[in-house]
Amino acid sequence: MGVSPDSTAIEVEGLWKIFGPTAEKVLRCDDRFLEPAALREKTGCTAAVRDVSFTVRPGEVFVVMGLSGSGKSTLVRCLTRLIEPSAGVIRIGGEDVGQASPARLRDLRRHRVSMVFQHFGLLPHRRVIDNVGYGLEIQGVGRAARHARAGEILSLVGLDGHADAYPDQLSGGMQQRVGLARALAVDPEVMLFDEPFSALDPLIRRDMQAEVIRLHREVGKTMVFITHDLSEALKLGERIAIMRAGSIVQLGTPEELVGAPADDYVADFVRDVPRSHVLTLRWICRPPEPGEPLDGPELPASTVIKDAVAVASATSRPIRVVDEGEPAGVVDRVDLLTFLSGQDTDQQAVQATT
Amino acid sequence: MSATAVGTRSGLRVPGWAAPAGIAVLFVAGYLVFRGAGTLPHDDDAPQFLAITDLREWVDDNKNASPVFLYFINYIRLFVGAIFVALQSALHGLGWPGLIGLMAGLGWLAGGWRIGLLGAAGFASFGVLGVWESSVDTLALVGTAVLLSLVIGLPLGVWAGRSPRLRRALNPVLDIMQIMPTFAYLAPMVLFFQIGAPAGAIATMIYAIPPAIRITALAIEQVSPVAVEASASLGATSWQTLRKVHLPLARSTMTLAVNQTIMMALSMVVIANLISAPGLGSDIIRGLSRQNVGIMLPAGLAIVVMAVVLDRTTMAAAHRRAHERTARWRWPVAAGLVAGGVALTYALPPAFPGQWVLPMGGPVNDAVRWAEVNWYDATEAIKNVTSEALLNPLQGLLTSAPWWLVAAAVLLLAWWSSGIRPALTALGCLLAIALLGLWEHSMVTLTMVVVAVLAVLVIGLVLGVAAARSARYSAVQRPLLDAAQTMPSFVYLLPALALFGPTKFTAIFASVIYAAPPVIRLVEQGIRAVPHPVVEAALSAGSTPGQLLRKVQLPMARQAILLAANQGIVLTLAMVVLGALVGGGALGYDVVSGFSQRTDFGMGFAAGVAIVLLGIMLDRITQGADRRSSPHQRNSV
Ligand SMILES: Nc1ncnc2c1ncn2[C@@H]1O[C@H](COP(=O)(O)OP(=O)(O)OP(=O)(O)O)[C@@H](O)[C@H]1O
Ligand SMILES: [Mg+2]
Numbered sequence: 001m002g003v004s005p006d007s008t009a010i011e012v013e014g015l016w017k018i019f020g021p022t023a024e025k026v027l028r029c030d031d032r033f034l035e036p037a038a039l040r041e042k043t044g045c046t047a048a049v050r051d052v053s054f055t056v057r058p059g060e061v062f063v064v065m066g067l068s069g070s071g072k073s074t075l076v077r078c079l080t081r082l083i084e085p086s087a088g089v090i091r092i093g094g095e096d097v098g099q100a101s102p103a104r105l106r107d108l109r110r111h112r113v114s115m116v117f118q119h120f121g122l123l124p125h126r127r128v129i130d131n132v133g134y135g136l137e138i139q140g141v142g143r144a145a146r147h148a149r150a151g152e153i154l155s156l157v158g159l160d161g162h163a164d165a166y167p168d169q170l171s172g173g174m175q176q177r178v179g180l181a182r183a184l185a186v187d188p189e190v191m192l193f194d195e196p197f198s199a200l201d202p203l204i205r206r207d208m209q210a211e212v213i214r215l216h217r218e219v220g221k222t223m224v225f226i227t228h229d230l231s232e233a234l235k236l237g238e239r240i241a242i243m244r245a246g247s248i249v250q251l252g253t254p255e256e257l258v259g260a261p262a263d264d265y266v267a268d269f270v271r272d273v274p275r276s277h278v279l280t281l282r283w284i285c286r287p288p289e290p291g292e293p294l295d296g297p298e299l300p301a302s303t304v305i306k307d308a309v310a311v312a313s314a315t316s317r318p319i320r321v322v323d324e325g326e327p328a329g330v331v332d333r334v335d336l337l338t339f340l341s342g343q344d345t346d347q348q349a350v351q352a353t354t
Numbered sequence: 355m356s357a358t359a360v361g362t363r364s365g366l367r368v369p370g371w372a373a374p375a376g377i378a379v380l381f382v383a384g385y386l387v388f389r390g391a392g393t394l395p396h397d398d399d400a401p402q403f404l405a406i407t408d409l410r411e412w413v414d415d416n417k418n419a420s421p422v423f424l425y426f427i428n429y430i431r432l433f434v435g436a437i438f439v440a441l442q443s444a445l446h447g448l449g450w451p452g453l454i455g456l457m458a459g460l461g462w463l464a465g466g467w468r469i470g471l472l473g474a475a476g477f478a479s480f481g482v483l484g485v486w487e488s489s490v491d492t493l494a495l496v497g498t499a500v501l502l503s504l505v506i507g508l509p510l511g512v513w514a515g516r517s518p519r520l521r522r523a524l525n526p527v528l529d530i531m532q533i534m535p536t537f538a539y540l541a542p543m544v545l546f547f548q549i550g551a552p553a554g555a556i557a558t559m560i561y562a563i564p565p566a567i568r569i570t571a572l573a574i575e576q577v578s579p580v581a582v583e584a585s586a587s588l589g590a591t592s593w594q595t596l597r598k599v600h601l602p603l604a605r606s607t608m609t610l611a612v613n614q615t616i617m618m619a620l621s622m623v624v625i626a627n628l629i630s631a632p633g634l635g636s637d638i639i640r641g642l643s644r645q646n647v648g649i650m651l652p653a654g655l656a657i658v659v660m661a662v663v664l665d666r667t668t669m670a671a672a673h674r675r676a677h678e679r680t681a682r683w684r685w686p687v688a689a690g691l692v693a694g695g696v697a698l699t700y701a702l703p704p705a706f707p708g709q710w711v712l713p714m715g716g717p718v719n720d721a722v723r724w725a726e727v728n729w730y731d732a733t734e735a736i737k738n739v740t741s742e743a744l745l746n747p748l749q750g751l752l753t754s755a756p757w758w759l760v761a762a763a764v765l766l767l768a769w770w771s772s773g774i775r776p777a778l779t780a781l782g783c784l785l786a787i788a789l790l791g792l793w794e795h796s797m798v799t800l801t802m803v804v805v806a807v808l809a810v811l812v813i814g815l816v817l818g819v820a821a822a823r824s825a826r827y828s829a830v831q832r833p834l835l836d837a838a839q840t841m842p843s844f845v846y847l848l849p850a851l852a853l854f855g856p857t858k859f860t861a862i863f864a865s866v867i868y869a870a871p872p873v874i875r876l877v878e879q880g881i882r883a884v885p886h887p888v889v890e891a892a893l894s895a896g897s898t899p900g901q902l903l904r905k906v907q908l909p910m911a912r913q914a915i916l917l918a919a920n921q922g923i924v925l926t927l928a929m930v931v932l933g934a935l936v937g938g939g940a941l942g943y944d945v946v947s948g949f950s951q952r953t954d955f956g957m958g959f960a961a962g963v964a965i966v967l968l969g970i971m972l973d974r975i976t977q978g979a980d981r982r983s984s985p986h987q988r989n990s991v
Binding site for chain 2 (some may be wrong): 080082105106107108109110111114115118119120121122123124125134135137138139177182186337
């Protein structure tokens with residue numbers, strides 16, 4: 001879908017990060033393509049990010065997911081050079097981050113990109129309001145202005161009345177709201193989240209995910225969201241990149257990942273997802289057979305299959321699927337049943353193997 | 355190890371103890387054959403000593419011609435001297451009510467009214483003990499040394515905390531500084547800075563600076579990396595992160611660094627009196643040289659009180675919660691206390707009123723005499739048994755054995771316990787001691803250290819195990835250990851001298867009670883650190899408490915016990931040397947006479963070096979044992 005270069009928020013091209021004493025040397029020879037274990041064996045270096053490229057559109061929620069140790073944190077830290085990348089190009093809002101001088105880089109971090117951390121990273125000796133105002137303080141904003149802005153943001157994240165508390169007096173969920181507020185306070189274009197909710201318990205995590213979705217609607221920031229939790233990824237991500245051993249193995253919409261996993265690794269990831277909750281009619285519609293009646297109910301192609309079942313059960317006619325006004329095909333009861341039963345056999349297979 | 359090798363090669367079954375036993379037999383035979391030959395008797399006028407004495411004369415003569423002295427060392431001396439004088443006159447200028455008020459105010463700020471009261475009462479007691487003037491001098495000296503230590507140590511510590519490379523470079527230097535017995539600093543100080551307050555302050559500073567650097571570095575390192583990263587992610591410069599994240603988060607641990615620095619300085623400052631720095635130490639040294647406990651006791655008590663007051667005050671400051679809501683009248687009250695004290699200075703006599711001074715000398719000496727008379731049998735028996743059964747035979751053995759036999763024994767012992775490199779270092783130290791011309795005295799000191807360490811270990815194991823097994827006993831013992839560990843080493847000489855009079859045994863006794871508390875504590879911690887599931891498993895298998903101790907707890911606490919032995923050696927060595935002042939003789943005595951008699955300077959200097967070498971040697975013999983199984987363990991502090 002023709003993304004013009006000036007409308008990308010983040011652009012990453014051929015990014016590498018190799019940890020270790022001989023990183024430079026490894027990068028220059030073919031060793032870098034070795035499997036991680038073999039590489040460590042041979043050179044003592046760890047390739048945490050390997051030849052990663054992607055772009056993020058303005059206002060998009062881009063999710064990176066993968067197992068522990070797959071290089072997600074390293075990748076996201078490379079974006080603002082909290083970890084110095086070994087090779088590759090990173091552009092944020094068109095600016096080449098790799099070439100930025102220390103002052104430009106600070107400027108980028110101060111005004112344009114901010115980050116939310118898994119373990120919050122709050123300063124225990126400061127009150128909540130001063131934690132939220134920290135980024136502004138760093139920029140040299142005066143105390144009154146800082147507190148005014150921090151107060152605003154605190155009510156945005158639902159922490160009214162906690163301004164004078166200290167972080168250790170708050171629950172984990174509230175602490176992460178402070179972390180979120182701190183990142184929001186500087187009004188960045190891009191927000192980076194490194195597994196922000198994995199230290200929280202499931203109920204609070206759900207609240208916080210809803211919070212992020214709400215904030216995204218309200219403030220419309222570009223977000224890069226790291227997680228190892230698939231349901232979180234599916235809930236938040238417009239596009240999801242799946243990482244394995246430092247490389248992106250598949251990048252696509254939730255639907256694409258669930259419907260057409262690129263390899264066994266991805267398939268494994270998405271196996272337990274109820275496909276009918278994620279896939280849409282676009283995935284199963286077919287051209288109408290000659291003589292098939294075309295007067296059944298009409299549904300958009302983006303309808304989730306689960307939701308089409310109710311419609312299909314009310315009529316014996318095939319459902320007409322339309323994509324942005326254009327007819328895309330039809331789906332009848334048999335198609336739906338076949339899909340659902342296929343899913344069933346899939347799940348039985350899973351159960352049989354486990 | 356070698357036993358099994360031999361066994362497999364010859365096809366014979368050689369039991370594991372055969373090789374050590376064989377070696378032991380060899381040594382005994384060697385001793386019996388060569389006994390008395392190859393000894394290195396002591397000579398007060400050894401050429402090595404004379405050469406060093408001449409060197410000092412030469413330095414003294416050429417001091418004012420050398421640019422190093424003219425433009426550098428002399429300025430340091432003047433600068434440090436100026437700080438001392440400024441501090442001293444400021445403290446005296448406050449007057450005794452003013453100073454008491456100041457301490458009360460600081461105590462109040464640090465820990466509320468309890469600590470404030472402790473500070474006021476503690477400082478007032480200096481006057482009551484009749485040692486106000488010397489106490490203020492000691493305070494000024496401690497203040498100067500601590501100030502210098504912190505001004506140099508804190509920034510260096512912060513830097514080291516952020517730069518692993520600097521940390522690695524500093525570590526061995528600090529290691530050496532910490533195992534050097536306090537005495538060893540003094541001779542070079544005299545060489546460079548002459549005798550007096552500046553030399554005393556600098557020696558004290560060198561002694562007190564390692565904890566300032568180490569603990570600060572640790573404090574900075576421990577700052578949550580996530581907070582640091584968060585700060586960087588918001589675009590903070592590294593200076594901003596240092597000021598707004600590192601320093602506030604490290605604050606309370608850094609206060610601990612200040613606390614440790616003060617305590618180290620306090621224990622050294624008395625020793626600095628040996629090179630004519632003013633203060634309480636001179637009373638103690640006078641008392642020691644006349645064996646007059648009545649003179650020493652007030653000064654000793656004043657030092658203990660000073661240590662307790664400064665310790666509790668800084669500890670209270672360290673433990674204040676990082677964001678405790680500060681009462682609005684915190685500062686006004688502090689200011690009021692200080693102002694009140696200063697106002698009283700004008701109303702009250704300038705010197706501490708004589709009628710408030712508690713006369714102690716007479717009654718104390720009477721008590722000591724009473725104890726001497728009435729406990730004579732008991733103390734004499736302990737002293738004689740230890741001397742006859744342990745001390746004299748061992749000393750006889752070490753001084754009458756040929757030097758090469760002793761060296762070979764040390765080499766093998768260190769090799770067995772720590773490996774070849776430490777063993778070679780230990781051997782090198784021993785040979786250097788021989789070359790310094792101090793073989794015989796070193797062997798005598800070594801005897802004392804070995805006997806003291808054995809006693810310390812026995813006491814440490816018994817009390818440590820007792821504390822680990824009984825929570826109630828541990829609760830009783832802990833405050834005693836705390837108190838004991840805040841006391842400067844000198845203080846331990848007093849009861850020893852009062853009980854046993856000036857002998858070698860007195861020095862050993864003092865060092866045992868000085869070194870025992872940390873050893874007890876380490877043993878207790880080691881046993882307590884044995885994981886609970888392991889203990890539970892052993893109990894569920896039906897172990898008796900004795901079996902549990904022997905088969906599970908002690909073996910698993912091996913690391914901690916070896917560390918305890920190592921600590922015990924370092925502390926004992928420092929104290930045994932100090933024991934020269936209560937009749938310990940040998941190397942310690944050489945050092946002391948080196949300060950008091952110009953002609954003995956060389957011997958004193960060499961003895962200081964020999965003590966350091968002895969320390970390194972013992973450290974290498976024991977340290978390896980706990981390094982071997984856990985190379986990371988010692989990196990922590
Ligand atoms: N500073 C470092 N030095 C050496 N290796 C590192 C460093 N940081 C990360 N690594 C290695 O890089 C790889 C990727 O680490 P990273 O933290 O990016 O993984 P992750 O996907 O974020 O995992 P998690 O889900 O556990 O946070 C790991 O193998 C890790 O051991
Ligand atoms: Mg991570």
